[in-house]
Amino acid sequence: MTSESTIFADATQAKGETIIECIDVDKFFGDFQALKDINLKVGRQEVIVVIGPSGSGKSTLIRCINRLEKHDRGTIIVDGIELSDDVRNIQEIRRETGMVFQQFNLFPHLTVIDNVTLAPRQVRRLPKKQADELAMEMLERVKIPEQAHKFPGQLSGGQQQRVAIARSLAMRPKVMLFDEPTSALDPEMIKEVLDVMVELATGGMTMIVVTHEMGFARAVADRVLFMADGEVVEVGTPLHFFENPQEDRTKLFLSQIL
């Protein structure tokens, strides 16, 4: 293949300045090893798509980056801060790291705008007026300002997921983690969410996206990570995965999803 794909064939090489670094990360659930010796560097403004069969550790990997799961060995550094047991460290990192979940996890007892303003008001101590303005700006970005005063239960799945993205963006994170953001959506709603994500990516947001949407990967991903059995099996440009996957496990997986 071209020389470009060989440059990116290494998970430990990032384009430009590094913002996330995982060194020899292991994670166990009881006796089961969910992550094996993960090494990964993510550069600023880089978009990484993580693919792999279920149970391969994709979600666990990004959940370790914002400490929703605690890694057992190795080092994770986010924006110069190493993840430790220090609660203040963890909260610092979580403020810089937005996360979007497969099940949206919106707060059903709050209106859309209150969902978005909650963290800025509680964590950043923004006064209500400023927080509301910020929230409306974010809701414009995901194109649903008109739903601001509805409750999540009154919205479609696609709209809910866009609110979830706006909620994360309102903390002005440096990195966005997406944990299968379109897997719980009806097919006709996937596009509206992906469109928002593409816009974010082209706007220069650093993103790690666990997804099987290869169209999204082809459009905006800088690198694709293929994981299986808790390991990073293959790394490359989207083009590399479409045209010239190397490993047998990669080929098998791609033949199943494409």
Add this chain to the structure above:
Amino acid sequence: MTATAERAPAPPKLSPLGWLRKRLFQNVGSAVLSVTLIVILLYVVYRSLVFVVINGQWEAISRNLTLFMVGTFPRDQVWRLAAQALMLGLAFGIGVGTASGTARDKAKQAGLAYEPPLLAGTLKRFWSLIAFVLVLLTLAGTAGPWLVVGGAVLVGYIGWHSWRLPPSMRTLGWLLTALLFLAGFQVVSGTEGLAWLPVALVLAAASRLLVPVERLETPLRQLVSLGAPLVAAGVVYGIYQVIAAPGVGWDDWSGMILTLWWSAIVIVLAFPTGLMLALARRSTLPALRYLATTYIELIRGVPLITLLFMGQFMLGFMLPAGTVFSSITRSIAAGTLFTAAYVAEIVRGGLQSLPPGQMEAGQALGMGIPAIMRRIVLPQALRAVIPAMVGQFISLFKDSSLLFIIGATEFLGVRDLVHAQADFRVSAHAETLVFVAVGYWAIAFSMSRESQRLERRLGVGET
């Protein structure tokens, strides 16, 4: 998923005769069943009417109404209770008005039409209570009770109009509600001793909301946010030193007054205690967890009546020598310890019903555990357990009748006083029982209805 669910077409309306034929006499079996049930029903209604209208000796009630309501409360101090009724009426009116106002603000913000609650709706909401009060007033036959109840309703109605106030006044509305409520309590209990404490707590909490801390510079902000509550508490303490006046302490309360206040105080104390216990039981600190679990399991294995006895005879051993608490105070402590354990288990159920994603979403946003609990977890968990919680409170309200074992004369206990009178020593036992039962029912039923309503209202937006 959306709110625009299609409505099923209404079934065609039947004529009364058609309705009878279709619902009651569709075939021989249902006709026999209908006739049998109607006969039984008519007989029960007939016997009840005969009892209520003809045979019942209701003088046992009408002559002892004051006794049932206030028991052995000193008669020359009854004006305090009238003042209390007025203050509570106003507090209730302003509280409801402020709540309606908040609902209106929200609806306005969301661009929805808001209809203020109608009088008819309010009457329907509390019909069991209203009916009971009307029966009382009719039996009383003197002007005093009418004036007090009428006055309380009138000031309540005036207070209710606070919903028209602008949104910026809501905090003030709640503050006024709380203060009037405490004032209503203290106009009876007096302003000596620790009376300043609850008022100071309310004002200290309010000072955080009313002082615009956010607009101040950082060093000043911390000073004010710490200082304002202290100053408020201090001022209250000072005022109470000046206005200290004796009242009628709760040891001298009895009848319906005691039943209501005892239950209300225990509920108010047991709720936060139970909440803390539930959180402690789910804590990651093993010591806290085991302590809470042990406490809850111990208390839940003991009948309330045993705890009340223990409160009387054993609480003294566990406290430093010389501390003397009255028997009502000790029964409040026992009731609180008992109810808190049940509240804790109910709340724990609510906490467990919440999907872990809610907590994770809060964590992922960088929120601390206290903020996650206050803003995300508890509002949802508590809403989910409103029915169970109110059920617990209703049973506590009825269990207040156990107070007779510690010598207090609560609502049911008043019966003993009535039947100690020469006129009613052997007669009218059934009448007084029915009256007391209806009294308990009227209040418990209202509580249950209000809980359903609260549940519906807090369920806004959830489909």
